[in-house]
Structures are given as structure tokens and as C-alpha cells.
Amino acid sequence: MSKKLAINGGAKAKTTPNFPxxxxxxxxGEEEKQQVMEVLDRKYLxxxxxxxxxxxxxxxxxTMFAGKADSKYALAVTSCTAALITSLVACGIGPGDEVIVTGYTFFASCASIVAAxxxxxxxxIDETLTMDPRDVEKKITPSTKAIMVVHMRGVPCDMDAIMAIAKKHDLKVIEDCAQAVGGTYKGKFLGTIGDCGCYSFQYHKTITAGExxxxxxQDERLYDRCMGYHDTAACWRPDRFAEQRYEGELFVGVNFRMSELIGAVMIAQLNKLDSLLSLMRRNQKIIIDGIINTKGIEVRPRNDDDGDTGICLMFYLDTHExxxxxxxALKAEGVGAAGVFDSGIPDWHIYAHWKHIVKKKSATVKEWPWSSAFYKxxxxxxxxMNPKTLELLGRIVHLDIPSQMSEKDCEMIAEAINKVAAVFA
Ligand SMILES: Cc1ncc(COP(=O)(O)O)c(C=O)c1O
Incomplete structure (x- = not known):
């Protein structure tokens, strides 16, 4: 028999506070303070x-990040948006080129393509809530030059399928790992499979310096071009004022350089990445183990279970309603939960709400870059336009999994989900 839900006056399943x-x-803490004080004491900013x-x-x-990712090159920038724009430019993507991206990602992924x-x-997307490779194939045109995969909410995309498509059609692959730092696909650090991998250290992300x-x-030329673009105009090439060593080395860039203060905080944070990931993965496993056989809910499938960073739990109900x-009901039980897509509730993570894109809004020239003469x-x-994306997201329940939660918290969350599901099934 099902227990009386807290929303109907029953006892709460989870009685401990939720962490943001x-x-x-x-x-x-102290590690970050010490790193930052070193920078300030030396006045080396x-x-x-x-x-x-x-x-x-x-x-x-x-150097630390390249070591952790097992990557040949790493370049620090001011944000993941900056990283995505820089990578696109370095890959030679620009006016007239189409880039395929999913409709479930933070708007910045899509905006970076327009900015380039x-x-x-x-x-x-498919049931994993990441890029559907079958739809990527359908969207390829003579203008397609790149695929921007998004390892959304900590889960790797189907990289084997995507890399095979990219190879077949000679496309660049840029990995948006803003929400998946430390995740892996078949043992490889996310971001190191495509041509460029991009990460965010914005405050909401697993490791952070605020921004x-x-x-x-892995490609020296791409690193060189990223370096040049992120630093105004290849200002700091090995021989700064020399003629370019190859066509495409010297071009006008922007300033996306990371500050030493951010770098200092991030050194301390990167040292904490492994322990944060193992706590979130432990927590996620406790909850999933507790609900995996529950009637009426279906846990989001993953392209590589071991590669999930464990930042959240997402599961399907059978109807949007x-x-x-x-x-x-879950909130009343004391569990922080949310739906993902509702057409009436604006959310920058879902394409249907990206008015700037849907209406081709531009800051300057009308409908730029769509109106570019280069675009055929x-x-x-x-x-x-992407009904499957909306249908899937419309049936999802989402829970964050803070690393600070205890095992007991996770057991109570599983209990709350089971309690509510027993009434809804
Ligand atoms: C999937 C995704 N891509 C890109 C970004 C942009 O990151 P940033 O804020 O560092 O520019 C975010 C940030 O929320 C994100 O979630």
C-alpha cells in the first residue's frame, strides 16, 4: 500500500536540508585563499x-589541466563561451558555414556559433538527452562545416557515432564540456575526442572561479590559432613581429585572456575535481540503485555509464502532464526537484525559448549572419521544429546532486521518489 504523501499531510521522506x-x-577555502594571496603578494596579475x-x-x-585530460595542449580563457568562439575561429569556421548543435544546451553554445x-x-536529442547522431546526418548540407556536441548535464554524447559522421563528411568536431568537466567516454576525458574541447568555470559548474x-x-596548429585569436592579434607568437610562418597564423583576434587571480583559484579547484566527482557519482549511484526498478519512472539512459560526472539525476515519467x-509532491517530501521543459516557462537551455535565434535577431546588420552573401x-x-526534443524533455524530472549530500540524504531521496511514484504509477 502506498504511504500518505507529504503534499497530502503525510510525513516527509527527506527531513534534512538541501544544498545549492x-x-x-x-x-x-584555505587552498584557494593561499593561491590568490601568492598572486597578490607578488603583484603578478x-x-x-x-x-x-x-x-x-x-x-x-x-599544464595541470592538460595533464588531467591527457591532452597535448590546453589554453585558459575567460569563459566557455569564449572557448567555443575561439575554437570555431581556430577551426576556420566563419561566414557561410553551418554548424550543427543540439536544441538542448545552454543558449551560449548556439550563440557562440553566431558570434563566430x-x-x-x-x-x-535522443533518449540520452544528448545529440542524436541519426538527426545529425539528416541535417548535413553542402554548407555544413562542423558539429558542436554538448555533453549535456554531465553525460557523454555518442562520440563513436558522431566522430564517424564527422570523418565521413569531413567536418570539425567541437566538444562543449561546460557541464561535464571530468566526464569520460570509453575512458577518454571528454573534450579530447573531437578537434577542440571547451570547459566552463562559471560559478554553477563543478569546479569554479566564478568565471x-x-x-x-591535440593539434599544434589549432592550439596556435586558438592562442592567436584569444590574444588580440597573435601578439605573443614566439617571434612576435616576424612574418607569419604559415598561411593563417597571423590574423586579428580578441582578448579572452584569463587573469592570474582566476588561474590561482582554478589551480586549487582543479585539485578538488576528483574528490568532487567521486562524491557526486557515489550519491548518484545510491539514488539510481534505489529507484532503478520503480514502476512508472525510467532513468535517463547514458552512452557510457562510467563516464557520467554524476552532477544530476534525470528520469522520465510516461506523460508530460x-x-x-x-x-x-517531491518538493513537499523535502526533495529539490524540477521539470525541464514546459512551453509556458522560459528556459535558456531549450531551443524553443531561443527567440534571438528563432527570429534571427542581430545586433547590427539585419538577420546577420544568415543574410551574409557567403551563406548559400x-x-x-x-x-x-524539433518535436522529439520537446517531447523527451517534457517528460523529464530533474534533481541536482550536490557533492555535499550525505549517503543518508541520497537514501531519503530514493525513498521519496519511490513514495511519490507509487501514487503516480
Ligand atoms: C552547455 C553550456 N555551454 C556553454 C556555457 C557557457 O559557459 P560560460 O558561462 O563559461 O561562458 C554553459 C554555461 O552555463 C553551458 O551550460
Whole structure:
């Protein structure tokens, strides 16, 4: 017999407080302070020079990150958006080129394509809530030059299928790992499988300095071009004022350089990544083990169970209509839960709400970059163009999994889900 739900006056299944989802942010402590104080004491705030010789924190962070990712090159930047724009430019993507991206990602992935003057083509997700490779194939046109995969909510995309498509059609692959730092696919660090991998250190992410980003690549030329673009105009090439060594080395860039203060905080945070991941994965496993056989819910399948970073739990109900009452019942039980897609509730993570893209809004030239004379395609957008994406997201219940939760918290969450599901099944 089902127990009386808390929403109907029954006892709560979870009686402990919920933590906000700032895994690295909540762990900021002495290690970060010490790193930052070193920078301030030395007055060494710029990666290239200061009042006296001193090893750059940003450079040290890049070396550490490349080591952790097992990547040849790593370049620190100001944000993941900056990392995505820089990677696109380095890959030679620009006016007239289409880039395929999913309709379930933070808007910044799509915006970075427009910022690089290219055209986003928005494809469907599959049951894993990551890019559907079958739909990618359908969306390829003569203008397609790249695929931007998004390892959304900590889960790896189907990289074997995507890399095979990219190879067949000679496309670049940029991995948006903003929400999946430390995740893996078949043992490889996410971000090191495509041409460039991009990470975010914004405050909501697993490790953080409030803002910040990183690019990894295995290709020396791409690293060189990322370096040049992120630093105004290849200002710091080995021989700064020499003629270019190859076509495409010297071009006008922007300033996406990371500050030494951010680099210092990130060194301390990167040292905490493994323990944060193992706590979140432990917590996620306890909850999944507790609900895996529960009638009426289906846990989000993953392309590689071991590669999930464990930042959240997402499960399907059988209808969209059940999501809102299910979420309310879970909240009453003391569990922080939310639905994902509702057409009436704006959310920058779902393409149907990206008015700027759907209506081709531009800050300057009308409908730029779609109106560019270089563009030979004819992409159009509408709020219902990817129905599968909306249908899948419309049936999802989402729970953050802060690393700070205890095993007992997780057991209570599983109990609450089971209790609510018993009524809804
Ligand atoms: C999937 C995804 N891509 C890109 C970004 C942009 O990251 P940033 O804020 O570091 O520019 C985010 C940030 O939330 C994100 O979630």
C-alpha cells in the first residue's frame, strides 16, 4: 500500500536540508585563499609579466589541466563561451558555414556559433538527452562545416557515432564540456575526442572561479590559432613581429585572456575535481540503485555509464502532464526537484525559448549572419521544429546532486521518489 504523501499531510521522506548546486564553489577555502594571496603578494596579475619574474598561475593551470585530460595542449580563457568562439575561429569556421548543435544546451553554445559569424543548425536529442547522431546526418548540407556536441548535464554524447559522421563528411568536431568537466567516454576525458574541447568555470559548474574557461586540443596548429585569436592579434607568437610562418597564423583576434587571480583559484579547484566527482557519482549511484526498478519512472539512459560526472539525476515519467504534480509532491517530501521543459516557462537551455535565434535577431546588420552573401543555405527555425526534443524533455524530472549530500540524504531521496511514484504509477 502506498504511504500518505507529504503534499497530502503525510510525513516527509527527506527531513534534512538541501544544498545549492555549487559543488566546487561551496568548497572554496584555505587552498584557494593561499593561491590568490601568492598572486597578490607578488603583484603578478598578468600571465606574461609582472614587477619581477614569477611563474604564471594561468600557465601552471594549463599544464595541470592538460595533464588531467591527457591532452597535448590546453589554453585558459575567460569563459566557455569564449572557448567555443575561439575554437570555431581556430577551426576556420566563419561566414557561410553551418554548424550543427543540439536544441538542448545552454543558449551560449548556439550563440557562440553566431558570434563566430556562422549559422547554427539545431538538431534533435535522443533518449540520452544528448545529440542524436541519426538527426545529425539528416541535417548535413553542402554548407555544413562542423558539429558542436554538448555533453549535456554531465553525460557523454555518442562520440563513436558522431566522430564517424564527422570523418565521413569531413567536418570539425567541437566538444562543449561546460557541464561535464571530468566526464569520460570509453575512458577518454571528454573534450579530447573531437578537434577542440571547451570547459566552463562559471560559478554553477563543478569546479569554479566564478568565471573562466579552458580549451584543449591535440593539434599544434589549432592550439596556435586558438592562442592567436584569444590574444588580440597573435601578439605573443614566439617571434612576435616576424612574418607569419604559415598561411593563417597571423590574423586579428580578441582578448579572452584569463587573469592570474582566476588561474590561482582554478589551480586549487582543479585539485578538488576528483574528490568532487567521486562524491557526486557515489550519491548518484545510491539514488539510481534505489529507484532503478520503480514502476512508472525510467532513468535517463547514458552512452557510457562510467563516464557520467554524476552532477544530476534525470528520469522520465510516461506523460508530460504528470511532471508538474510529481515535482510538487517531491518538493513537499523535502526533495529539490524540477521539470525541464514546459512551453509556458522560459528556459535558456531549450531551443524553443531561443527567440534571438528563432527570429534571427542581430545586433547590427539585419538577420546577420544568415543574410551574409557567403551563406548559400536556407536554414529556417520554428519553436516546434524539433518535436522529439520537446517531447523527451517534457517528460523529464530533474534533481541536482550536490557533492555535499550525505549517503543518508541520497537514501531519503530514493525513498521519496519511490513514495511519490507509487501514487503516480
Ligand atoms: C552547455 C553550456 N555551454 C556553454 C556555457 C557557457 O559557459 P560560460 O558561462 O563559461 O561562458 C554553459 C554555461 O552555463 C553551458 O551550460
Amino acid at each position: 548546486m555549487y559543488p566546487g564553489g561551496l568548497e572554496i 598578468f600571465r606574461y609579466y609582472g614587477p619581477e619574474e614569477y611563474p604564471s598561475k594561468v600557465r601552471a593551470l594549463e 559569424n556562422a549559422i547554427p543548425v539545431i538538431c534533435e 573562466g574557461g579552458m580549451i584543449v586540443t 504528470k511532471v508538474s504534480p510529481f515535482v510538487e 543555405g536556407n536554414v529556417e527555425y520554428s519553436e516546434d
